[in-house]
Amino acid sequence: MGVRFPSPAYDIMSIDMKDIFSSLIENAAVLVLYLDKKENIVLCNKKTESIIGLKNSEIKGKNWLKVLFKDKDNTIKREMFKAVLDDALTYKRAKDFEGHLLSSHGKLRHISWNITPILNKNEVQGSLLVGHDITEIQERENSIKNIDDSLKNIISSINEYALYVINLDGLITYFGMGCEMMFGYSKPEIIFKHISILHNINRADSQLSLILERVRLLNKYESEIELITKSGEVIPVRLTVNRFLDANGKLTGYIFIAKDITQTKKLEYQVFQSEKLAALGQLSAGMAHEIHNPLFVISGRLEMLKQEKLVLGIKKEIDLIDTQVNRIRKLVNRILKFARKTTLTLEAVNLNEIIELALPLVNYNKLLPANVEIKKIFEKNMPKISGDPDQLQEVFLNMIINAYQSMPNGGIIEIITSNFQNRYAQVQIIDTGEGIAEANLKNIFMPFFSTKGHGTGLGLSICHNIIKSHNGSIELESRINQGTTFTIKLPFI
Amino acid sequence: MLYKILIVDDEIEVRDLLRDLLKNEDCQSVTCASGEEAMALLSKEAFDVVLLDIKLSGTGGLEVLKDMREKYNNLPVVMITGFGFDEELIGKSKQFGCCGYIGKNMPIAEIISTFKQIVKEAKQKGSS
Numbered sequence: 001m002g003v004r005f006p007s008p009a010y011d012i013m014s015i016d017m018k019d020i021f022s023s024l025i026e027n028a029a030v031l032v033l034y035l036d037k038k039e040n041i042v043l044c045n046k047k048t049e050s051i052i053g054l055k056n057s058e059i060k061g062k063n064w065l066k067v068l069f070k071d072k073d074n075t076i077k078r079e080m081f082k083a084v085l086d087d088a089l090t091y092k093r094a095k096d097f098e099g100h101l102l103s104s105h106g107k108l109r110h111i112s113w114n115i116t117p118i119l120n121k122n123e124v125q126g127s128l129l130v131g132h133d134i135t136e137i138q139e140r141e142n143s144i145k146n147i148d149d150s151l152k153n154i155i156s157s158i159n160e161y162a163l164y165v166i167n168l169d170g171l172i173t174y175f176g177m178g179c180e181m182m183f184g185y186s187k188p189e190i191i192f193k194h195i196s197i198l199h200n201i202n203r204a205d206s207q208l209s210l211i212l213e214r215v216r217l218l219n220k221y222e223s224e225i226e227l228i229t230k231s232g233e234v235i236p237v238r239l240t241v242n243r244f245l246d247a248n249g250k251l252t253g254y255i256f257i258a259k260d261i262t263q264t265k266k267l268e269y270q271v272f273q274s275e276k277l278a279a280l281g282q283l284s285a286g287m288a289h290e291i292h293n294p295l296f297v298i299s300g301r302l303e304m305l306k307q308e309k310l311v312l313g314i315k316k317e318i319d320l321i322d323t324q325v326n327r328i329r330k331l332v333n334r335i336l337k338f339a340r341k342t343t344l345t346l347e348a349v350n351l352n353e354i355i356e357l358a359l360p361l362v363n364y365n366k367l368l369p370a371n372v373e374i375k376k377i378f379e380k381n382m383p384k385i386s387g388d389p390d391q392l393q394e395v396f397l398n399m400i401i402n403a404y405q406s407m408p409n410g411g412i413i414e415i416i417t418s419n420f421q422n423r424y425a426q427v428q429i430i431d432t433g434e435g436i437a438e439a440n441l442k443n444i445f446m447p448f449f450s451t452k453g454h455g456t457g458l459g460l461s462i463c464h465n466i467i468k469s470h471n472g473s474i475e476l477e478s479r480i481n482q483g484t485t486f487t488i489k490l491p492f493i
Numbered sequence: 494m495l496y497k498i499l500i501v502d503d504e505i506e507v508r509d510l511l512r513d514l515l516k517n518e519d520c521q522s523v524t525c526a527s528g529e530e531a532m533a534l535l536s537k538e539a540f541d542v543v544l545l546d547i548k549l550s551g552t553g554g555l556e557v558l559k560d561m562r563e564k565y566n567n568l569p570v571v572m573i574t575g576f577g578f579d580e581e582l583i584g585k586s587k588q589f590g591c592c593g594y595i596g597k598n599m600p601i602a603e604i605i606s607t608f609k610q611i612v613k614e615a616k617q618k619g620s621s
Binding site: 288289292299312324 | 504506507509510511513514516517548574575596597598600601602
């Protein structure tokens with residue numbers, strides 16, 4: 001032992017088998033070590049030297065485990081290796097074991113060890129360790145696993161989408177990935193069926209003609225709508241529709257991509273409900289105040305009637321009670337309107353027309369300041385939205401009355417409607433009134449929040465709820481003594 | 494006449510009721526709708542006590558209370574509220590120096606007796 005192995009170039013007839021084996025071991029691509037029964041190193045090959053960075057002569061006679069695991073941090077790894085080694089020697093059987101070692105280059109190598117006890121007349125003489133460096137294989141396996149995982153992610157996210165194509169007659173010609181899963185139809189049963197099968201039967205015609213008209217005009221349609229599955233289930237989707245052109249650029253049909261947004265909708269609903277709960281706290285406090293005042297007046301007047309200590313006379317006392325009872329009744333109705341989960345009666349509506357209908361109603365309110373000028377700037381080609389005409393009319397009536405009330409000395413109200421990015425009908429109501437203090441802006445849509453001496457503070461919160469239930473948004477900008485701009489956006493069908 | 498009272502509430506029905514109820518208790522009242530009007534009246538006339546609504550539009554009741562305590566240190570101010578017994582509002586009113594607190598949700602007889610008791614105690618304290 002300890003001899004240098006012969007150089008590889010020699011006469012094959014002149015060498016003996018021991019030299020051949022020695023050469024094989026020395027030049028093997030695996031780590032080979034021979035340990036005595038005290039686990040001290042008797043010999044190791046070139047591969048071992050190169051990986052642990054120490055020469056055979058430097059480590060010969062040293063304890064293998066102490067050479068391999070120098071640091072205290074590696075105690076556990078050393079103990080594990082020792083346990084396997086001891087096991088192999090005690091029970092005189094070969095063991096396989098996978099472990100790490102830190103190479104001389106500071107890189108962690110993953111080694112698969114085979115430990116064979118060497119026996120002489122059934123007495124343990126030592127052990128032969130053969131280690132395969134499987135670091136690269138492991139890394140490759142890991143990267144394959146990573147690719148595999150990301151592929152699975154991609155595939156599962158594709159399942160949220162359905163891609164299908166119709167021809168110019170509206171017949172489904174391609175029913176691609178995700179479609180069977182989303183709609184429940186198999187390809188054979190739906191190919192060459194009319195696309196209206198995927199839409200609500202009552203709305204299919206208007207929905208589809210609107211979609212196709214918008215694609216014709218703008219080359220693209222994108223909106224949130226509801227589609228119907230084979231089992232009749234309604235699924236909310238974000239639908240994108242593009243033109244489908246052949247190689248010569250000729251229109252041959254339309255490509256539909258539907259993304260299932262059920263989860264998003266659920267979350268939105270939960271957020272909406274929790275906001276409603278938060279509003280309830282505010283609501284109760286406001287309600288208490290609004291009801292206590294008239295109740296206080298009623299019970300006070302009744303007390304005077306009971307004790308026959310009338311200050312104003314019986315008719316006047318009873319009139320006062322009557323007024324307050326009416327006040328509570330009206331308030332309760334307003335609260336009901338606010339709290340009720342109103343069902344919308346949706347139809348395709350033009351916002352310009354809704355505003356035109358709301359404007360004459362403003363005049364019924366006799367308390368409004370005079371010399372207010374209304375300027376209308378309406379988008380002529382306003383696409384329709386899906387909305388409840390009565391409820392939307394209430395919103396605009398409310399907003400316009402608010403604008404009036406913010407200008408006790410008169411001013412100008414501008415009502416501007418426009419097409420916002422081909423996705424929303426936008427209405428802006430701009431006044432030149434008192435404006436809203438910054439501190440009050442965040443509370444403006446809270447129930448019972450009012451900066452006016454009169455009124456219940458429910459108007460704007462009802463407007464807010466109506467717009468929200470139409471999937472729209474309502475925002476405002478305000479400057480004290482310069483005026484307020486309310487911006488309402490409602491999605492096109 | 495027992496007391497001369499300044500009633501401040503932004504609802505005409507409420508302040509008229511308080512005026513009438515207190516008239517039956519041999520008190521004479523002057524009513525107004527805002528803190529600004531109240532401060533103007535106080536600068537012209539002397540009152541035994543102010544009955545002040547906590548939720549006034551415009552300058553809120555608590556702000557008005559603060560102004561009154563700064564200008565008329567010995568004038569008793571009783572707060573009245575429709576919010577019920579809101580700990581936060583009671584705490585703030587006391588901090589700003591009101592001498593008592595009545596809720597519009599209390600029975601009428603109790604409102605009157607509580608009010609009279611608060612004013613009596615405040616007067617005794619003021620004179621001692």
